Amino acid sequence: MHGRPRKASKPEEEAASAAKAVKLRSLQSQFMTYHHDKIYTKEAIELSTKLLEINPEAYTAWNYRKLAVEDSLSRIGPDPSLVKPILDEELRVVENALKQNFKSYGAWHHRKWVLSKGHSSTGNELKLLDKFQKLDSRNFHAWNYRRFVVELTNRSEQDELQYTDDMINNNFSNYSAWHNRSVLLSSLLANRADGFVPEKKIPDEYEIVHQAIFTDPDDQSGWFYHLWLLDQTVNVESPLLTSSWPSHGSSVILSGAGCFNGSPSNFTTFCSETGSFPLILYFDQAVGGVSSLTVTLDSELKGNENLVWEPISNKSSQVSCVWVARLNFSSQPCGSKDYKVKVRLGNSPGIVSSRGFNFSAPYEFVFTAHVHDPAKDSQERIVSWTDGFELWDAQSKDLNSLVTLGQLNAGIDLKWRQAAIDSEIECFRLLADSKIGKLTLARLLMASEAMMSDAAVKGVHYEEILQLYNDLMALDSSHHHYYKDEHSVAFLHKVTSSSESLSRYLFRYRDMNNLVCLRLNKLSLSRIASVNKLLFVQMLDLSHNELHSTEGLEAMQLLSCLNLSHNRIRSFSALDSLRHVKQLKVLDVSHNHIGKHSVDTTRYLCSSPLSNSDLSQDDVRRQNPGLVTKYWDAYFVLRDLNLKQLDIAGNEIAGDEFNSFVLQVVPKLVWLNGQKPGN
């Protein structure tokens, strides 16, 4: 089926092939008769041998042979001198079949089946594998079989590591060898085997993989191994807290519905109809086990014992980078009292990463909550995204407390890591003309920024990183959008790297009592990033960009107004992450591409019956099954949001049928496309 040239067959070829077909057909028929009648005579077994020689993919014949073997074994008893020739014959048949097609699943499985009967020729097996390796060093059937034999014979991981060494030294362009090396090495490191310490081994491995990458920068064999080494260098095993809201040292003003009383710094005013505010913990990797037992609260705000912590993830997952609990403040008397809240984690075990490592370094942060009177008049007004914005001056010390995070992870044996990154940067500067050189250098510089603690030097690499991604977009245009996304990520890291750079994008929105709005519009952003530094954001303008999904925004638990107009959103399923943002009241997705494309790239990243999640029925679904099927993603996403204002104009999907469907799904909507429905 693969690699056969296309050519019209000549009459002689056709005749020969027709004759072969007749012969094979007759073999097959005869075989079937033997198989169905359970005939296991020598003659019958010979026939199956012939059949498998011609066609090793005829799986029923392998099944038949297993039955024949079991039949023979049941008759001759356990005497090894009688059993051995029977099993040896099977191994011979397999070897012949593999010569025909060394990718035959049936043949390899038959061999494993025979070996598992206790046939002790495992020494031969390794020799056979060497033969196949020479024929094709990338044959994954052979590598898998090797793993099977290694387990059977208890060969050590160190010996197998040496084998990958030999393979790689023979020919570095052997991805299969690099893959196996990664499996063995990560196991040896995880088990803290003799001499396998990361700070020694990882730098050694960099040396080894350099040969692969530098000899031929276009050969991918070493790329992914190098990326794994980088991951081992940058990412500490134990999970760390990267940010929280409220953050350490901040002051939060809390108010009930319809607040916006005009306080000096509306940066940290949070208004809630429910009388509670979110306490957000953002970890550097997905963790489980966050609960009132593992996170302790010391607070003067009454009614918050036994907090319920929830992961921001879909229902079938118990792990997440982001965890939220809701603290009640409505039962406090208002007025000018400041309530201190101290949050502690890491004192008792239980927070565990999905890779199995414990959150161990104890950490605590303290913030102050000031409970305010709610406003008397809670008239809702339509939010306009175009006027009423003023640049906000960034003198306030509040801003600093939000962006000084990042060094919650200080001190964990950073020395060898930073040295390794610096050394790699030096090396890859020598490869700066090639694609892999530029890409690796950009990644190394990003890693270096992430590990940088000295505030004076922080941010110095971003210009170079952005330039490298621009270079790559031109150099490797097939992967343009990969580099574009990375560019957007680096850009947002740069924006959030200091309070000075962030303040350029902070505005005040007059109509909401000078609420702070983060305006990141018209920046060609194709991807959202650095959300861990933007947890304070309540109003966000991402209009006129190139976003096709809201992936990442689920952590913005304070977000109440979001503008995504003039982007590249293709479906409501792409907005699935917003279902976690319970505060969201105002959403503008006008002038996007919703309804334009037949392919939905977020179809399975959205909870719905398609992914066997969210199977609940309600009246809308019962009464409009046709429309719910037609607009399934709009239905599932919108029904979970509590929107007051929605804009969908300028999308192919918009129209009378869809608009009236939306009003059924979101009955509490006050403005649709700038109008009050029913007007």
Next chain:
Amino acid sequence: MSSASSSQMGQLVADKHVRYILMAEKKKESLESVVMDHLRMNGAYWGLTTLDLLDKLGTVSEDEVVSWIMTCQHESGGFAGNTGHDPHILYTLSAVQILALFDKINILDVGKVSSYVAGLQNEDGSFSGDMWGEIDTRFSYIAICCLSILKCLDKINVEKAVEYIVSCKNLDGGFGCTPGAESHAGQIFCCVGALAITGSLHHVDKDLLGWWLCERQTKTGGLNGRPEKLPDVCYSWWVLSSLIMIDRVHWIDKAKLAKFILDCQDLDNGGISDRPEDAVDIFHTYFGVAGLSLLEYPGVKAIDPAYALPVDVINRIAFTK
């Protein structure tokens, strides 16, 4: 470029492909047919799905196909690759998929078929292909896809099934057939598809896997299955559908890929091959057309990237109870 446009590159000779498929179906005694006799059920699924994607499913005799399928069912409930062969999970899925195309799932004893499939789950969550015990994540996908279509997913331990699949995740973000096995686009499709259908895509590192997958695009525009291998039209499905399920398809050049697939057509006799100028077959014809569907090529119906069946078929099954 966001979608393939027929005016800028070659044309899809859809009618020729339809003729090719219909003729291949009839040539039961050609050498190729006889050699592939044992996987005719897969071949039927590839051929019939292609016909449906080109809106020509009506050109076959539904009754003939359906009655032949039922002759392949065993007393165990599983289906064989062809009449007389042994049952196997591979052909059980294809049988169910074909019946879904014809909206004839109701002729099945769903309990029997689902019990056969569910019975192949092992203690560690993995699935065997048949009673002889070969384990492979392909079978995990097959079981999950099949039972989901039959709406019997609760007959297996989904949590353990997912756990086993996750244990086959590699350090490059990809997946192999068994724990520790090398990442391969076909296995990646199976694992990502199974995780998609069970709402478990949070186990995938989308950026890491997305980069590995997008680097399958070679200078020819075609996709290979793993590093330093030749491009092949069938990877237009496995790599492409995986990229779509994790929302990273924009990381490849879609127009270049569409052109590669179109260049693999036999413009005279119909059919699509693995590479330009190679011999065509039903397998690559299906994956080429399915790939073009994912690239939004005009005149091809939308295909679901996880179930590998037309979207209208899957939506009908998923949203009506």
